[in-house]
Amino acid sequence: MVTVFDHPLIKHKLSILRMKQTGTKQFKEIVTELSMLMGYEVTRDLQLEEMPIETPICKTTGYSLAGKKIALVPILRAGLGMVDGMLSLLPAAKVGHIGLYRDPKTYEPVEYYCKLPSDIDKREVIVLDPMLATGGSATAAIDFLKKRGAKHIKLVNIIAAPEGVEYVKSHHPDVDIYVANVDEKLNEHKYIVPGLGDAGDRLFGTK
Secondary structure, three states: OEEEOOOHHHHHHHHHHHOOOOOHHHHHHHHHHHHHHHHHHHOOOOOEEEEEEEOOOOEEEEEEEOOOEEEEEEEEOHHHHHHHHHHHHOOOOEEOEEEEEEOOOOOOEEEEEEEOOOOHHHEEEEEEOOEEOOOHHHHHHHHHHHHOOOOEEEEEEEEEOHHHHHHHHHHOOOOEEEEEEEOOEEOOOOOEEOOOOOHHHHHHOOO
């Protein structure tokens, strides 16, 4: 399943991200805000269980989260920008990290780091990366997670290219994808068009 968000706030904030004049500070803040807004929908299917509570007026029935615990797994380095927004909704979630970079000649993902919660096989896993371009990095990250026992995985991106969406779907049809927008295409350098440039560079002020 692919979910594309149509909320006015998401569209508004995404437009600010795209602007080339948006500076690093504002870019970081908006990535955090978008991640929180998207997280609201990504977690819609979390299970609940009833629990007795007492208000200042009377006793009643409340709810608490049930089922599997959650792990957030950003793909380094740009995925780090989405963690705080998600943690604001899910403060008890554990955070793993997968380090990948794209080979500038082959455009294939290369792993350089992987550190996950020891009980990753018992958790709902949310993979975070602002950009879904070719789909190679996301697919490789999901491969690593499945090899370590993860069974329930969601992928959350701010923008995606159609090629990347189809690539992930073809390799991992069981993984639900959540995006703020699916853009037009990839260019010859495998950048998303119209996109927003390099999310990692814009988050961390590098080139």
